[in-house]
Amino acid sequence: MPKIQLDPLGVVIELATGASINDALFAHGVEFPCGAKGRCRGCRVRVTEGAAPMSAADQKVFSDEELATGWRLACTMRATSDLRLQLAAYTAPVLADETAFTFTPRDGLGIAIDLGTTTLVAQLLDLSTGAVLAVRSGLNPQAVHGADLMSRLDKATQEGGLDELAVQIHQALAELIAGFADERHPLERVQRAVVVGNTAMHHLFARRNCDSLARYPFESSEMDLSEHRADELGWPLPPATPVFMLPDLGGYVGSDLLAGILATRLHESEHPVALLDLGTNGEVVLGDRHGIQVTSTAAGPAFEGAGIQQGMRASTGAIHACSVHGGVPSYQVIGGGAARGICGSGLVDIVATCLDLGLVEASGRMAHGVKTIPLRDEVVLDQTDIRQLQLAKGAIAGGLAVLLARRGLEPKDLGRVYLAGAFGNYVNQSAGCRIGLLTAPPEHITTAGNTALLGAKLALFEDDLAFTAIRSLVSHVSLKADMEFQDRYVEAMSF
């Protein structure tokens, strides 16, 4: 029976010869955001050891170079021999690796960490070659205190809360790093580690006082680079190994967006480009080599499927996409079984389709006086779901509109719009444009993968981790002080 090792999960599964890889992965909790029909690249995996024959679908969706470097679609792949697979859904940053980046080689190994509110990802790199040796991911254990930032900050302002949260995250990351040692990587050769995350995560990691972030004015005076030692954090590395958490940019916009700037080279761009991180706390970056404006717009959790009547995260049973054939919509479900709910990308797709079919009006109201639209199985779209989406997409589009207006620009003037983060990667871009979440011309929009992790990795090769030059270009725009925002926001709520 063929054995398949899955990276970065670190699991080995055994399956019958000829069994579908997609189904096997699914049974082990790996879910892809697509319908597994061999049409898209949603389930792409990379064969890093062993050989897998190419399917006709592989040849259609991948370039020769991608095929040669081992890319395959899990949905058309069968188990024939032992393999080692890298899951792209987890390793978008590894993907971004292939956009050759220039770096000055250094000695030893380095660790890049994306410390997210929900997920954690760490990569081990060979600093002399730039090669990624291993990837590990996990969940942020602080989530027991609440899924969103505000509840964590609230906890941090209570007696002993900050210490508890700090220790939780230090330990979780120590475990990811210990995973590298399990794979027999020589951790004694690690020279430095770079961590990025939003401002709140930075405060919790570095035990900074959270009072002013949790409450008015929702800003902090401590935004600089923080430097730690591995032993102080309890990490299984040589005791004096320096661990850096990169500086934040302002307000809630943290070092993950600084990393995003590095990853997209926004600070070197001749012409204005934008970087959007579409999450509960949406972040918008707009700029070029002359100046960069950043802002955060609190979109709320609709993109994550929360606050939606039958909302759910992007996992088995979620309607994640929708397409129309002969005027009749059909809905795609993750895992292919019965629909149980709607995830964020599904909501965007469904509403875009309903707008096209005239089932929803430009104001967001359902046509023909109905209050729900049946989708598939027991799942329905509710009028209030559309309202939640309007609030969320309006906040993002309104935030970008304010930054554009400040520079006298229009959406079409943006040479590129990079989408960062998981939702940005999965959302159907034309649907995003249709509902007015994305306002730039579709051909200018690019998914950029996990730019936070890529940027952290790039930083491993830098000397000036304070990034003084880039930060001098950046100004933080606070929408709460912006008279224009409310108008733009309300304008952007309609379709």
Place this chain on the structure above:
Amino acid sequence: MADLDSLKEAVISGDANTAKAVTEAAVAEGIDVQVIVSDYLIPAMDEVGRRFEANEYFVPELLIGARAMKTSMAVLKPLLADSGVKPVAKVAIGTVKGDLHDIGKNLVASMLEGGGFEIVDLGVDVSPEQFIQSVQESGVAIICMSALLTTTMGSMKDTIQALNAAGLRDKVQVMIGGAPITQQYANEIGADGYSDNASAAVSCARKLAKVA
């Protein structure tokens, strides 16, 4: 004859230009301002609110409806003052300390204004002391507090306690709202009224002012 039904229609559809023109024509013809307000504007805003509550309208329609109502009110206000028409009651409204979200608060204020209340808008980031001051100096009968953040809703409790301490609690009614607020929270902190939307806020306020 000014077509007052078209005034009502203009507010419901958010057509500020028509609302203003019809109001001016009606005033020029000497139609009683009280009639314009209570028979046309208030019912129009009630209808806007009904549609909002029924999810037929959303924030943009509510805002443009309120805007149309306000252009009409701007014409009528000086005349109302002269004619000695009494507002239903005086209401002070504000977003609580540390919180700057004001879209919901503004909608509630507009709906209350459309419902015949006189509004003292204290703005955002309003401290308990400022609320108290509004009771002492402007003689408001109802205080409306809005909060959108879980970290700022505690300020509502502070305000109620401060009212108690100042011996003013029985002089005013307290109404609260905002996305994280619930009826349960209102009970917990001893607020007199709560609603989860701007339209129901009007009926709630009418109840508290004992006019409904």
